[in-house]
Amino acid sequence: MGSFLGYRRADGRVGVRNHVVVFNVAGEIGPLVRRLGEAAPGVVPVVHPHGYAQFPEDREQTLRALAGNAANPNVAAALFIGLGDERDFAEEAAERARALGQRAAALTVRGEGGAGALFARAVEWLKEALAEAEGVPRVTASTAELIVGLECGGSDGWSGITANPALGVASDLIVADGGTVILSETTEAIGAEHILAARAVSKKVAEEFLALIEAYETRMKAEGSDYRKGNPSPGNIRGGLTTLDEKSLGCIKKAGSTPLTEVIAYAERPTQKGFVFMDSPGYDVDSVTGMVAGGAQVVVFTTGRGSPTGSPIAPVIKVGTNSRLYERMPEHIDVNAGVILDGKGTLASVGEEIYRVIHETASGKKCASERHGHAEFAIWRLAESV
Amino acid sequence: MREERVRVAESPARARAIMLDPRDTVAVLIEDAGAGARIVLQGDGSAGGPADLIAAEAIPYGHKVAVRPMEAGDPVIKYGEKMGIARARIDVGRHVHVHNVRGLNTEERSVSARG
Numbered sequence: 001m002g003s004f005l006g007y008r009r010a011d012g013r014v015g016v017r018n019h020v021v022v023f024n025v026a027g028e029i030g031p032l033v034r035r036l037g038e039a040a041p042g043v044v045p046v047v048h049p050h051g052y053a054q055f056p057e058d059r060e061q062t063l064r065a066l067a068g069n070a071a072n073p074n075v076a077a078a079l080f081i082g083l084g085d086e087r088d089f090a091e092e093a094a095e096r097a098r099a100l101g102q103r104a105a106a107l108t109v110r111g112e113g114g115a116g117a118l119f120a121r122a123v124e125w126l127k128e129a130l131a132e133a134e135g136v137p138r139v140t141a142s143t144a145e146l147i148v149g150l151e152c153g154g155s156d157g158w159s160g161i162t163a164n165p166a167l168g169v170a171s172d173l174i175v176a177d178g179g180t181v182i183l184s185e186t187t188e189a190i191g192a193e194h195i196l197a198a199r200a201v202s203k204k205v206a207e208e209f210l211a212l213i214e215a216y217e218t219r220m221k222a223e224g225s226d227y228r229k230g231n232p233s234p235g236n237i238r239g240g241l242t243t244l245d246e247k248s249l250g251c252i253k254k255a256g257s258t259p260l261t262e263v264i265a266y267a268e269r270p271t272q273k274g275f276v277f278m279d280s281p282g283y284d285v286d287s288v289t290g291m292v293a294g295g296a297q298v299v300v301f302t303t304g305r306g307s308p309t310g311s312p313i314a315p316v317i318k319v320g321t322n323s324r325l326y327e328r329m330p331e332h333i334d335v336n337a338g339v340i341l342d343g344k345g346t347l348a349s350v351g352e353e354i355y356r357v358i359h360e361t362a363s364g365k366k367c368a369s370e371r372h373g374h375a376e377f378a379i380w381r382l383a384e385s386v
Numbered sequence: 387m388r389e390e391r392v393r394v395a396e397s398p399a400r401a402r403a404i405m406l407d408p409r410d411t412v413a414v415l416i417e418d419a420g421a422g423a424r425i426v427l428q429g430d431g432s433a434g435g436p437a438d439l440i441a442a443e444a445i446p447y448g449h450k451v452a453v454r455p456m457e458a459g460d461p462v463i464k465y466g467e468k469m470g471i472a473r474a475r476i477d478v479g480r481h482v483h484v485h486n487v488r489g490l491n492t493e494e495r496s497v498s499a500r501g
Contacts, residue, residue, distance in 0.1 A: 157448040161404055161414055165465065194495035195467055240414070240448035242462075242482070243489035246469040253465060340429070341416050343402070347430045 002143035002177050002355070004362035006297075007073070007136050011101030014141040015073035016297045016362040019044045019313060020129045022079045022122065023066055025090045025106075026051040032115060033081055039119070040126040046312045046377050052087040055383045059089070065267040065379045066093045068293025071100035072313050076133035079125055081118070084108030100269070103129070138364065144178030147270070148358060149291030149299035149314070150254040151184070153284035156304025157239040158321040160250020162337040162350070163302035167319060169351020170300070170358065171256035171275070180273045182296055183255040184280035184287045186216045190227050192248035196277065200260040208263040212279050254302065266380055267293035284309050285378040288316060298358055301369075306332045310374030315367045317357055319350075334361075334368050401441070403451055404429035407466035412450040412482050414464075419445045425479070427453065431466075442479035450482040462487050468494075 006014040021044045024033040030047040037045030046069065050062045070078035070093070078097055082090025090106035097104035105125060112118035150167060152159060171181040183189075189196060193213040200206035220227055232241040241247050261274035267290045270276040278294055280287040284307065288299055292314045299314050301307065304321040306329040320326045323338030335354050339345030345353075361367045401419035408431045419425055419441040426438050436453045445451055456462060456472040462482060463469070470487040471494070480486070 161406065161416075165406060191489070192467075194490075237484060240446070240450065240483070242450065242484055242487050243470040245467075245489050246464060249465050249467055249469055340404070343428055347406070 002173075002359055003140050004143070004146070004359045005138040005364065006141045006145070006362060007076070008139055008141065009073050009076075009101065010103075013073040013101065013295070014145045014297070015075065016315065016364075017074040017313070018133050018136055019075050020077050020079075020126055020133055021046055021070060021075050021313065022081060022126060023070060023093070024048065025066065025080050025082045025088065025093055028083060029081055029109065029115075032119065036081070036119065036122050036126065039123045040130065042130050043126045044312050044375070048377055048379060050379055050381075052085075052089070053385045055386055058382050061266060061382065062379050063089055063093055063096060064265075065289055065293045067096035067100060068267045068269065068295070069289065069313050069377075070094075070097040070104055071102040072292055072295055072297065074297050074313050075102065076136060077103040077129035078105075079122060079129070080104065080106040081122060082106060082108040084110030142178065143174060143359070144273070146174065146298065146358070146362060147180040147182060147294070147296045148174055149182050149184070149288060149294075149296035151284055151288055151291070151299055151301040151309075151316075152188075152251060152254065152303065153301060153309055154303040154305035154307040155251075156321055157241075158338070158341065159302055159304045160241075160247070160253065161321075162340040162347075163304070163319045163321040164250055165253040166337045166340065166347045166350035167300055167302055167354055168253045168256035169347050170354035171254065172258055173351065173355045174358070175256065175258040175274050178273060180270060180276060181255060182270065182276050182278050182291045182294060183252065184278040184291055185251070185282045186212060186279050187220075187227060187282040188251040189213060189248055189277075190217060191231070191244035192252050195249065196252060196260055199258075199275075205260060205263055209260065209277060212263060212277075216279070264294065266290045269293075269295050281380050283378070283380075285376045286380040288314075289377055289379055298362055300354060300358065302337070303332070308332055308369065308372070308374045309376050310369030310372075312375035312377055315361045316369040316374070317354075317361055317367045318369065319354060331372055332368055400424050400426065401445075401447075402426050402428055403453075405431035405435060405453060406464060407431040408433070408435050409463055409466045411452060411454040411456055411461075411463045413453050415445050415447045415449055415451060418447050419451070425451055436478070439479050442477065443481055445481045452476045452478050452480050452482050454478065
C-alpha cells in the first residue's frame with residue numbers, strides 16, 4: 001500500500017499542492033485577474049475566455065468546470081472575479097465550490113464600485129488566504145486518497161506499444177491500493193467501447209458508457225463527421241495500425257485492466273473509487289481541465305511527439321513513448337517509456353517507475369510541466385457563443 | 387527513429403518485435419524486417435510464448451507479424467484483446483495488416499460487450 005505527503009483539507013480530502021487561486025468568470029476581466037496574480041505573489045491566476053454569453057448547457061458546463069477546479073483539494077482557497085451584472089455567476093461559482101467543500105468567495109466590479117476598488121479588496125483577500133495556507137502542514141496520506149487523471153496528446157506509433165500500456169500497469173497498481181484513475185477522451189474510446197463496457201461492474205454502468213459513446217458519435221455526425229469511417233487514418237495505416245479497434249485499444253490501455261466502476265459527466269466528481277470514465281473531448285487541455293475539476297490531484301500524460309500541456313491546479317507528469325523524444329526534449333518528459341523499445345525495460349518496470357514518480361510528485365517534487373511553468377486551462381465548449 | 391532505420395536497412399536479416407500479452411497472436415516489429423529475417427521476440431508477453439520466427443515477407447517497423455497461425459474468421463489478438471478478424475489463413479511470420487484483417491462489426495462488438 002503506497003502513501004504520500006499531502007495537505008489534508010477541512011472536508012477530509014487530500015491535496016498534493018497548496019494553491020490559492022483566482023478565477024475570472026467573464027472573459028472581459030481576464031487581464032485584471034492576471035494582474036492580481038502579479039500583485040499577490042504566490043497566487044495562481046486562472047484566466048480563460050469563457051463568459052456569460054453562452055447557451056444554458058455551456059453555462060452549466062463552465063460553472064461546473066470552474067467550481068470543480070476551485071474545489072480541487074490542491075487548492076487551499078479560491079476567489080472568483082465577476083462583472084456583477086444580472087447574468088454574473090461569480091457568486092454562483094463560489095457557492096458551488098463551497099458546496100464541494102472549498103473555502104471560496106466572489107467579488108465583482110460593480111459590487112465593489114469599480115475595478116480599482118475591486119482590485120484592492122481582491123489583493124487583500126488573496127494575501128490573507130496565502131498567509132492561512134502557509135500554516136497547513138504536509139501529512140502522510142494513503143494512495144487510496146489519490147485520484148489520477150490519465151491523458152494522451154501528441155501520440156505516435158509507439159504510444160500504444162510503450163507509454164500507454166505502461167501507464168496501464170501504474171493504473172492497476174493505484175487501483176490495487178484503493179485509489180482512483182480517471183480515463184477521459186470519449187472520442188478515443190470509439191471502437192473499443194465494447195471492451196470497456198464488458199469491464200463495467202454492472203449492466204447499468206455498461207449501458208451508461210455505451211450511451212455516452214453513442215451520444216458523442218451522434219453529435220459528431222450532426223457536424224458531418226463520421227469517426228468510424230475516418231479511422232484508422234491513412235497515416236495510421238501507413239504506420240501499421242490495422243483497425244479502429246486496435247487504435248482505440250492502444251489508447252484505453254492507459255486505464256489498465258481493472259473493472260469500470262462509474263461513468264461521469266465532464267468536470268463531475270466521481271463517487272466511486274477504482275477505474276472511472278469521464279465524458280470529454282479528445283482535446284488534451286479541455287480533457288485535463290475536466291479531470292482536475294473532478295478532483296484529480298495528479299495527471300499522467302503520455303506523448304510521442306512532445307507536448308508541453310500542464311494545468312494551473314495539478315501537476316501533469318509526462319511519459320514519453322520513445323528514447324529519441326527523451327533525448328531531444330528532456331524538458332517535457334518525466335519518464336522515458338522508450339526503454340521498452342530499447343530492450344532496457346519492460347511494461348512492468350516502466351509501470352512501476354510511473355507509480356513511483358506519481359508518489360514523489362504528489363509529495364511535492366515538481367514535475368517537468370511545473371518546472372517550466374506550463375499551466376494551460378480550457379473548458380469544453382458544446383455550442384457557439386450567443 | 388530515423389537513425390535506427392538506416393542501421394536496420396543495412397542489416398535486414400534480424401529484427402526485434404514486441405509481444406505485449408502472452409495471449410497475443412501478433413507482435414509489433416520495432417525494426418524493419420527483410421524477407422527471411424530472423425524475428426527476435428521481446429516484451430512482457432514473450433516469456434514462455436512462441437519461439438523466435440522467420441519473416442515470410444518484408445515487414446516495416448510499427449507493423450505486425452503473426453506469431454501464431456490464424457484461420458479465416460479467427461480473432462486477431464493484441465493486448466490480449468480482439469483487435470480484428472482474420473479474413474484469410476495467416477501463417478506464422480506473415481505480415482498482418484489491412485489486406486488480411488478486418489475490424490469487428492457492430493454485432494461482434496455487442497456480443498463481446500454482453501460478455
